Amino acid sequence: MKITLAQQRPVYVAGVGWHRFQKPSNTPYIQLGLTAVRQSLGDAGIGWRAVDSAYTATALLGMAASRPLYKHLGVTGIPMMQVENASASGSTAFRLACHDVAAGTSDVSLVLGIDKLPTSGAAGQPTAVPSLAAAYVPPMAHFALLASEYLDRYAATPDQLAAVAVKNYANAALNPNAQRPKARSIEEVLAGPTLAGPLTRLQCCPIGEGAAAVVVVSDDAIDMLGLDRSRCVRVLSSVLRSEELYGARSFDAELTRATVRAAYEQAEISPHDLDVVELHDAFTIEELQYVEAMGLVEEGKAAAALSKGDFDRGGRVAVNTSGGLLGSGHPIGPTGVGQIGEITTQIRGEAGPRQHPGARTGLAHMVGLGAVCAVHILQASEVSA
Known part of the structure; x- marks a missing residue:
């Protein structure tokens, strides 16, 4: 029988930390990582020797990046x-944690x-199996085609698509860890340059470098280590899925739909219970597709809901208060961890x-090349109890 996270002992986020997401620089990755780790441990109120295990997420650094970093904290x-x-x-x-x-x-x-800049190519390159589309349909073109299809199908406008970026840059301007901490007008977003179809440069996320860390603890550890229970945020569900065959529909959206549905079931909540959502908005069209796939709004209604302010801070459900990937940046390895940190901070x-x-319940969502989708639902401890 499969055992879900909800069927095991309670799990909480007790500490969060960042090194600001930024443009590529000469900053050693050791410095990026130690800054985030030390901040998360300090936020939790624990020392390094209290840590029983460590999971390091990186897509670009190459192998064996963990040991040279953690040795500066102590060889335990x-x-x-x-x-x-x-x-x-x-x-x-x-x-996994x-x-x-x-x-x-x-x-x-x-x-x-x-993460920092890549030192090697994707694992698929040396497989000797050629991709017929890779040279012609890079991710930017793929999402530009989805954007054009969405605008045509639902009679949405380029202004409504660009409004996703306007909202998220406004949030990023208030986030000290964001790579693009500057509010943008609709005119600035649409001004270009156009990179693919209706997508302008400011509708595509930047890939830079940075770090984010969180401390995950058991219920027993909260009492054993004397942690502040009021600041510990419960993790209600954790779901990871890979894509299936979806016909002509967007596999990213359909994969999201299936993963989110399983996360709701595991957490025993509905979309209406969510207060904050951090989702994968590498391109503006993704936010419109994913809020629909999550059941936050009916199919084809996301652009109109966005225009009404439903997804603003203070709206029905705040989406990407961090600035999302568009405003906060997408350094790959740290992105999903940063989402957990943002939701914890909001709760x-x-x-x-x-x-x-009034943020009490939040959802974090990331899609990964391949494709995979990870969804986590977190909730304030007093609500979960």
Whole structure:
């Protein structure tokens, strides 16, 4: 019989930390990672020796990146695992840490997402199986085609598509860890340059570098280590799926639909219970497709709901309060971990000027090349109890 996260012992996020997401620089990855880890441990109120296991998510650094980093914190002999799952690397590492703690193998597990510029190509390159479309349909063109199809099918406008970026840049302007911390007008977003179809440069996320870390703990650890239970956020569900055959429909959206449905079932909630959502918006069209796939709005109605302010801070459900991938940036390995940190911060009520009022339940969503989809649902401890 399969055992879900909800059927094991309770799991919480007790600490969060970042090194700001930024353009490529000469900053050593060790410095990026240690900054995030130390901040997360300090936020949780624990020392490095309390950590029982560590999961490091990175898609671009190459092998054996964990040991040279963690040795600066102390040689404690804990198990260290490196996780790669494309854009969902951080989300996957978080899932593994949650199940580690839920199963009782660890009481405290550290999740670090960290990346810099690539040193090697994707694993699919040396398989000797040629891709007939890779040279002609890169991700930007793929999502431009989906954007054009969406605009035609639902009579949405380029302005409504660009409004996703306007909302997310407004949020990023309030996020000290964002790579693009500047609010943008609809005119600026549409001004170009146009990169593919209706997608302009500011409708496509930047890939840079950075780090994000979270500390995952058991219920026992909260009491054993004297942690502040009011700041510990419960992880209600963790679901990871890979794509199936969906016919002519967008596989990203259909994969999201199936994964989110399973996460709702595991957490025993509905879309109407969500207050905040961090979703994979590498391109503006993705946000419109995914909020529909998540059941936050009817099919074809996302653009109109966005125009009404439904997904703003203070709206019906706040989407990408961090700025999303568009505004916060997408350094690959850290992205999914940063989403967990943002939702935790929102649920604690500690997000400052970007706080969504009354945030108690949140969902984090990442899609990874391949394709895989990871979804986590978190909730305030007093609601979960």
